[in-house]
Amino acid sequence: ENRHAKRHVPMTGTDHRKQWRVDLPATSVVITFHNEARSALLRTVVSVLKKSPPHLIKEIILVDDYSSDPEDGALLGKIEKVRVLRNDRREGLMRSRVRGADAAQAKVLTFLDSHCECNEHWLEPLLERVAEDRTRVVSPIIDVINMDNFQYVGASADLKGGFDWNLVFKWDYMTPEQRRSRQGNPVAPIKTPMIAGGLFVMDKLYFEELGKYDMMMDVWGGENLEISFRVWQCGGSLEIVPCSRVGHVFRKQHPYTFPGGSGTVFARNTRRAAEVWMDEYKNFYYAAVPSARNVPYGNIQSRLELRKKLSCKPFKWYLENVYPELSPELAQGSESLLGSVTVALSGRSLHSPVGGAALTSSVVFQEWALTKEKSVKHMDLCLTVVDRAPGSVIKLQGCRENDTRQKWEQIEGNSKLRHVGSNLCLDSRTAKNGGLSVEVCGPALSQQWKFTLNLQQ
Numbered sequence: 099e100n101r102h103a104k105r106h107v108p109m110t111g112t113d114h115r116k117q118w119r120v121d122l123p124a125t126s127v128v129i130t131f132h133n134e135a136r137s138a139l140l141r142t143v144v145s146v147l148k149k150s151p152p153h154l155i156k157e158i159i160l161v162d163d164y165s166s167d168p169e170d171g172a173l174l175g176k177i178e179k180v181r182v183l184r185n186d187r188r189e190g191l192m193r194s195r196v197r198g199a200d201a202a203q204a205k206v207l208t209f210l211d212s213h214c215e216c217n218e219h220w221l222e223p224l225l226e227r228v229a230e231d232r233t234r235v236v237s238p239i240i241d242v243i244n245m246d247n248f249q250y251v252g253a254s255a256d257l258k259g260g261f262d263w264n265l266v267f268k269w270d271y272m273t274p275e276q277r278r279s280r281q282g283n284p285v286a287p288i289k290t291p292m293i294a295g296g297l298f299v300m301d302k303l304y305f306e307e308l309g310k311y312d313m314m315m316d317v318w319g320g321e322n323l324e325i326s327f328r329v330w331q332c333g334g335s336l337e338i339v340p341c342s343r344v345g346h347v348f349r350k351q352h353p354y355t356f357p358g359g360s361g362t363v364f365a366r367n368t369r370r371a372a373e374v375w376m377d378e379y380k381n382f383y384y385a386a387v388p389s390a391r392n393v394p395y396g397n398i399q400s401r402l403e404l405r406k407k408l409s410c411k412p413f414k415w416y417l418e419n420v421y422p423e424l425s426p427e428l429a430q431g432s433e434s435l436l437g438s439v440t441v442a443l444s445g446r447s448l449h450s451p452v453g454g455a456a457l458t459s460s461v462v463f464q465e466w467a468l469t470k471e472k473s474v475k476h477m478d479l480c481l482t483v484v485d486r487a488p489g490s491v492i493k494l495q496g497c498r499e500n501d502t503r504q505k506w507e508q509i510e511g512n513s514k515l516r517h518v519g520s521n522l523c524l525d526s527r528t529a530k531n532g533g534l535s536v537e538v539c540g541p542a543l544s545q546q547w548k549f550t551l552n553l554q555q
Contacts (some may be wrong), residue, residue, distance in 0.1 A: 113276050118222040124156040125221070125299065126202035130194040131161040131212035138213040138347065149216040154225065155180055156204035161194040164371055174290055191318045192311035199305060207305055208550055211296040215243060215250065215345040223341035224299040227287060232301040233323075233334040237293045240341035245347050255340045260421065261388040264322055265368045267292060267521060270423065287337040291330070291421035295322025297344055309404045311371055315395050320367030325374035330420050332410040350408035362393055369395035377413040379548055385467060388478075437465045439474075439547055448534075448547075472505040472518060473497055480504040483536055486520035492534045502512065514539065 127146055131139055143158055162171035168553060175182040177327040183197060186200060199207050206228055208221070220238055227236045237259075242251045256277055260270040272280075272288075280286055312324055329336055369390055370382040439448035439471040448466060456481055467475045474481040482504050497504065505518035515524040522536035529542040540544065 108341050112271040118226050119229060121229075122154060123206045124154050124204045125206040125225060126156050126198075126204040126302075127158045127208045127210060127467045128161065128198035128202060129158065129160040129210050129212050130163055130191055130197055131171070131200060132169065133165045133167075134212040136173070137524065139170065139174065142182060142210060142212055143177060143212045145214070145216040146210070147177075147179065149218055150197060154221055155179060157202070159183065159198045160200055161185070161198040163194045164188045166524070166526070174517070183506065188526060189315050191323050192315045193313055193332065196310050199302065199310065202302060205302055206299060207302050208299045209297065210344070211346060213243075213349075214297065217343035217345065218243070220342045220344050223339045225340055226335060228299055228301055231335075232304050233329075234337055235244045235293065235298055235300045235329050235334060236287070236337045236342075237290070237298045237337050238337060238344040239340055240294060240297060241343050243345040243347045245349055248347075250345050252343070258288055258338065259294055259322075259336075261292055261323065263382040263424075265320070265372065265383050265387075267294060267322060273423070275464065283306055285429075287339050288543040289420075290336045290338050291416075291424075292326040293322055293338075295325070298433050301327060305332070307400070308408070312367075312401055314398075315367040315370060317363050320371050321362035321430075323368065324371035324375065327371060327413070327416065328405075328410070330411075330416055331375060332405070332408040332415070342541045345423045363391040365390045366395050369393060370401070372406060374398050375410075375413060379417065406528075430516040465507065466516075468508065471499065472507060474504075474506050474515065480496070480508065481524070483517050483522070486517075486522070486536075488522060488537050489528075489535055491528070492521075492536065509539075513548075515547060 102438075129142060138425040139160075143160070146155065154178075156506070158177075158178060160171050160182045160364070162168070162182060164185045164187055165171065168184060171182040171184060174180050179331075181201070183201060185194060185197070195209060204291060206225060208224070224238065227234050239255055239257075242255045243249070244251065256272050257269045258272060259267060280288075304334050309329060310486060315321055315324070326336060341406055365387070368383070371417050372383050375394060376383065386388040404417045411423055467473075469475055475497055476494075478497055479494045480501075481491045482501075484493050484497040484503065487492075495504075502519045503511060506515050506524070507518055508514065509516045509523075516522070516539060517524070517536055521539070523545045524547065525535050525542070525545050527537065528535045537545070
């Protein structure tokens with residue numbers, strides 16, 4: 099990779115204002131890395147120094163998370179303002195960032211990934227927002243650096259951070275109404291439900307008061323979810339500041355190994371965030387990712403106590419006030435969540451004994467999903483019509499893609515479930531015998547089903 103560390107980067111933003119407050123606070127820039135390419139690390143450090151007013155950079159703290167070659171960071175320690183801290187074992191992003199933050203001398207922290215490139219005037223608008231209100235946590239617009247040819251491409255300014263019920267971060271376009279409201283001031287800060295997590299600026303004392311990071315999260319993943327929930331629910335706010343642009347190399351895969359495997363680590367971290375912050379709405383996550391229930395997530399007592407001490411708001415408040423676009427009734431993504439499926443007539447609930455589907459009056463509700471593929475699914479089992487004659491008993495079998503015996507659709511205001519292949523409806527009239535059946539669709543109350551997420555589990 100022969101791109102010059104001091105290359106010219108195109109201005110990708112609209113610079114509507116050149117004047118910032120003269121009393122902006124200086125910042126400590128914390129960059130953690132593990133086996134990062136030296137050229138990428140150098141480009142990040144040099145761009146911070148070259149694209150920032152010198153008096154606003156107190157220091158750059160590089161936290162080497164036990165890279166294979168200690169020289170990767172040590173060489174950069176010779177650069178003015180750069181301090182290098184090396185972990186004596188692998189700690190992961192969260193604990194490494196906290197180590198850097200604890201060592202920081204400035205009143206404002208700037209967290210950057212180790213493969214970034216700062217654009218002109220990236221820092222001043224971020225510092226100004228935090229200087230005006232110390233409970234703001236602010237991010238730049240994250241431009242894209244092509245990992246193959248390192249071309250720098252400007253990102254849309256119409257995006258906010260969000261997630262689906264699988265709790266994986268995604269970019270959401272603003273609604274047309276939100277875009278219209280910004281036409282008079284296209285560089286106004288954007289309130290965002292979630293930050294990407296790699297690049298943000300935050301008051302140091304506020305970072306500490308708010309509980310830093312969850313130190314029992316491992317390696318990488320889920321930490322942006324956790325800090326986003328925590329900031330919003332505990333009285334702060336998250337913003338994207340369009341005046342600020344920083345390029346980021348988006349990789350196809352992680353360049354380093356995860357002890358325990360990346361999927362398990364991500365699920366563990368995500369479970370910790372869900373269990374502490376999401377209240378009863380965590381069941382949407384478990385319905386979308388049933389396998390997560392099997393991943394141990396450790397002790398969360400200290401984080402629950404932190405939430406109580408900070409008098410944080412419930413997750414319901416977050417959904418209503420911060421992220422109303424995330425509809426609890428219909429989870430976005432691969433599945434439309436139905437939650438527990440209940441007969442309107444008796445209030446008894448669909449559950450899955452071995453081999454079949456039945457009703458129970460038990461308080462143990464099960465989450466069911468009507469997927470985009472038209473399966474009615476619990477875990478990896480689907481409602482299956484083995485015999486297409488009226489009165490046939492429903493079986494519960496392993497879900498198979500394109501199996502017509504497992505295709506269902508909601509009809510009549512979503513109150514009935516009709517089997518696509520036979521045009522018969524799911525019926526509970528045989529429930530007293532322990533099973534469910536398909537019958538000719540009609541007005542019978544035994545065919546009326548309520549699909550509601552029962553959150554009190």
